[in-house]
Amino acid sequence: MRLHSQTTRADLPLAGNGSLAVRVNFLENGGVRYVARGPHIRGTFLLIPEHLRNGTVLPSSLRVQFGDGMDNRGYYEHRPDDPVIFGMRLHGWTDGIDPDDVSDGWFLGRYAESLRAGIHRQLTTTVRRRAEDVIRALVAHWRSLPSRRALLLAAARPKAEDLAMHEAELAATAEAEVMDLQGRRAAARRRLNVVTGIIRRRPRPIRAADPTPVRLPLVDRRNRPLGTIVVREVAVNEDVAGTVVFEVHGARIHGRFTVGRDIYRPQPLPQGVHVAYGHARARYFEYERDHEPTVNGVRLNGGWDHSTTDDLTTSTPERLPARVRLTRTTGHSAPDATARRASAVLRVIALHYLGRPDAEALRLAAAQDMAWQHLGDTRQKLRDLRRQRTAAERRTCRHREREQQYRALLTSTAAPDSAPLAA
Template sequence: MTFQNVAARADLPLPGIGTLAARVTVLEHGCVRYVVHGPHIRGTFVLIPEHFRDGTILPSTVRVQYGDGTGPCGYAEHRPDEPVIYGVRLHGWTGGIDPANVPNGYFLGRYATSLRAGGVHRELTSAVRRRTEAVIRSVTRHWRNLPHLHDLLTAAARPNAKALASHEADLAAQAKAEVAELRQARARACHQLNVITGIIRRAPRPTLAPDPSPVRLPLVDSRKRPMGTVTVREVAVNDDVAGAVVYEVHGARVHGRFTVGRDIYRPLPMPEGIWVAYGHARQRYFEYERSHEPTVNGVRLDGEWNRSTTDGLTAATPADLPAHVRLTRTTGHSAPAATARRASAVLRALALHYLRRPDVEALRLAAAQDHAPPHLGNTRTEIRDLRRQQEAAERRVRRHLAREEQYRALLTADAAASSRPQTSAA
């Protein structure tokens, strides 16, 4: 059905003001022109349905334009027959109006102005603003009650339908890709859950008791130059920290204890790396001060060294390892260069000594089983979160595909409607 360029007269009520005489004409793309005349009012208003990306399929808000025409117009250029209210010529537009719920006042926005000579914009006075708002409410109410409103909205939506259908197709494709990624992530998490469960169910393997017999370990720097030897005795095995060994170390200007175990930050499914802490560790994390912290070159050190892999670990590499000087319980600074070199040599030597233990795999399993219970709960939570994310992504796929189909339906030619005779707008 076409209504374009068919005019009709209408009398629109202005509560508390009087009656607004209007000539109503349907323009292209669902726009409707109102040429009005009333108390201190004359000129043209054009109601333009607003059709936005990611908005409703059919326009749900309108823009009221001051002056005739539907094409672009510069902000400093007058439109034909701009409304004149109380002798003030209106310029611009007011958008984002919900026809079903037009505000009572103060909704004209910054683009409703009075354009003066030289392109100067002036704010509207209170009286002009109130009268303009009354006119907008009246013409919007009339527009909303037009018997062919759905056809107007469809006509307004059709010009952008092809581009918006492509946009929805792109969004659907992105959501499908996200679904695929989430499925893969869920599969990985489920596999990890099975691995953790298997680790928990495995029978613990026996570990060796602490061996008090002294062992001499040579130290070398990063250039493989000798730095003397240290005597190492085992103090505790698989005790406070599962899978770890506490060593008492003396010699070559090194005195104190070190705790050696597996990587504590990436422990699943089975820890692969190495962890060496200064002092006798009673727990893995958040231990600010350990007992029997060692001195190297007479300097007391604290902290730890953690590495996710044992690949490339030799008596000389990695070259520079952490060495932190303790001042108080919570303060300190980096160790001097000579102290850091010696401390690095000790850390490397102890890590290699630990990895040569005959029960190293039993200690590794003990560390994994100690880590497993809390990570089992975390993995279950991760799987639930991934499932919720996947379901949400699948809903987005369905939504975007449905919206794409609706936009493409707007493009279908309606031969029957176009063949109907023109009808008045009011």
């Protein structure tokens, strides 16, 4: 249907009592002008379909503007023929009105105010309620217009190209997400194969603890000697698979250290090294351990976790963690001299562990101990990634479909079937 610029007249009933005489004109871009006159009511209202980003393909809500003109006039400027209700001049607008379900309660938005001498004032309760009655009557008339569909099309076309480009961008983002999720799923499947292979591998023999004392030299980060320590193996720890407990004695150093592989990076086959102060009975979260060592008379707790063994020597990494416990869950860093000696011990103990002839058997034991947990976690991750990919594919299809609907608005003379009022 083609819109016409002819003026029509109508009398609209108002809630409560009275009626509103209006002159109606169709405007460009789908707006409708209502010049209203009634008891204590006069002025112009524009009803404009809202074509919103990420909204429906065809507008599904209305903005009611107080005053005439489709220009972007400033919020502090009056419009021609601003409505006056009970002597109060209305200014601004109210938006988000569903023409098929106008609220029975208060619905005027925050920008429906009165402007006087450049100062915005709230509407009185009486003016607000009457303004809402007027808007309900105008929206009811707008809803009954035979050209309603054509009005929506006229309002949609000016922004259709921009909104089509917006949907294309959203679709491209979703497509990139699909590709990323496919790559992550492939990596998760490879990880699942690795974990399954670890579970199926035959355990390798692990040497029992050798109590024979071994003397090892200590050096600081500059390779300056710090004396020697005597190290003996206390246990190949059954509480934490793949670890060995060492007892250390030397000048100003006494206590035990538990050494194994990196525990905080969940790789199927653990890399790196982890050294815990004391005799560890659990893999994680021990606030206090038996036989925690003393260095320079200071009792230390906690541990050191390192992601690789490639940079591990008797002098590097330079400074490793040395923590003094204050309470069960709090502590602070050890003094510099204590930290320097503790770092030297941690490095030497880690190298001594890695030098065992059954180091790879210990690593496999640690991997198999965690394999079932890794298997469950990886399967759950695959399920999550599959669900995310399905959702991203659906978003891609939806945005591509909306892009085509917006582009169809540019050439169609009637609203496409795939662009309903509330899509």
